[in-house]
Amino acid sequence: MEYTLSLVAERSVVRESLKGIIWSIFFHRLFGPITPAMCEFLGVPYPVASDLPDLDSLVDEKIDQLIRMGFSFNNTDLISPLNAEVKYGVVTVRFLDLPTTKSKKKTGWFGQGKSDDEVDLKLWESWIIQIKCLPVLSESSSDKKLHQADHHLDPNVAASVSSFEDNLLKIIDIADSHKDHIPPITSLESAPFPYVINVELLERKPSEDESWGSYIKKIL
DSSP: EEEEEEEEEETHHHHHHHHHHHHHHHHOOSOOOOEEEEEEEEEEEEEEEEHHHHHHHHHHHEEEEEEIIOOOOOGGGGGGGGGSSSSEEEEEEEEEEOOOOOOOOOTOOOOOOOOOTTEEEEEEEEEEEEEEEEEOTGGGGGGGGGGOOTSSSSSSHHHHHHHHHHHHHHHHHHHOOOTTTTHHHHOOOOOOSSSEEEEEESOOOOOSSOHHHHHHHHHH
């Protein structure tokens, strides 16, 4: 199964927005025992597992990688013409089924690609997060990521909050409605299925007659 999310985020808050969306996906795909906790993105709560530092580090690592590719921001960027550009990127989260007849090596489960059994893994679910990274309109907006959302946010930050909320609801709806494709769970581990996270900065937005999925497959 493949699901697509369209996330809009202003450049100064794209890191926190992406982390919340990725964690929300994983939270609904961690079928073993976890310690649930809540974090917030501009006042909007989202679920995390506080006892999975390896997963949290991987999420941060992949987001940092995408930020370095072209989503980075500092206050000096406000006077740069590049800051006015809308950037596009994609994050893919894939969940794989580990054959019971093979040895279950843990190395490589966190996107490192080191497992001897990886060629035998079967993809059972993928999430494509399409990111539209908006420019920062004012210096003050970059400070608002530290506060709860209110009616005085600038338009791009307000759009980021709205998009984040919409995607959280979509993730919950998908997780609650689509369960038949989930493979049998044969492990008591928090994350019983291997997973891979990939990031890519897109040079352009796909044209109207070219789907995001087909465009992404061309560049991967």
